[in-house]
Amino acid sequence: MFGRSKGPDFPPINVEGEGQLRARLRTSEGDVIVRLFEEKAPRTVANFVGLAQGAIEWEDPNNGETTTRPLYEKTIFHRVIPSFMIQGGDPLGQGTGGPGYRFSDEFHATLRHHKPGVLSMANSGPNSNGSQFFITEVATPWLDNKHSVFGEVIENMDVVKAIARVPTNPVNNRPQNDVVLEKITIYRGENPPD
Template sequence: MKVATFNTSKGDIRIQLFDKLVPNTVANFVKLIEDGFYNGLKFHRVIPDFMIQGGCPLGNGTGGPGYQFADEFHPELKHDGPGVLSMANSGPNTNGSQFFITHVETSWLDGKHSVFGKVLDGQDVVDAVEGGDLINEITLSDE
């Protein structure tokens, strides 16, 4: 099992990545982590009782890694509760570096945003994150 640990200014969030079910989306995320892309970025969009969003290098929701890639959906992966890690986008096939983690079930996002992970530990941290809080670093491990 591939795990991403987000070290944030509010604490750690451990997330299982679904590399077997959505390999392209996870590979993109892993590459950005390995490149240090997310280090020092902030959670630029936080909506209570909905989600926290990060991964924008400009800090305002308009930036990305300089490319876009296709949506990747798997029938088993849904926005079915708190702790779902999914790609933020601006429409079909516009994924880049931005992601969000849910506070609650958000089923209306199914088929629009690519789910690629689930919180294992640290949902309390997800719920405590406020706009402007930092992603100090994301590390990867195989467990």
């Protein structure tokens, strides 16, 4: 799932405009708008933005090829648990894939899993971040200082709730019908580009 460790060499965030850095997650269930905390979680946000925009080289676990294709396009939410969270960002769609590298945790005293809609990195233990992320549906304080918070939902939390309630396989919490993350658009300001 992982591989090499990645140093502090994520590309700079290159998004035109002014204002808050945001991402529109276009899913098969509707759009979710998140604010990204670039000041408080700069490396984690740079990784997410770089993978979303195709600005970071990563190793596709499906074929072993190195690519700069936007990683998140056409991936699925492979794990959804009502009254907990929805998880995606795995190029394999199974919960075991990633970009072929891992990077260290990034915690900030004011970034907590204290409410619904927190965007955070999924991991398999300390300093094992890659591409997988989750969005909380409720407060999950037991995840503080274990998972790096890097954003929050600011519009369409109802879509997160809908995804969390799709029928799933009770063994692995995978949706019975794929919930697809079609594309992530990174932008600044109030309105996402079309």
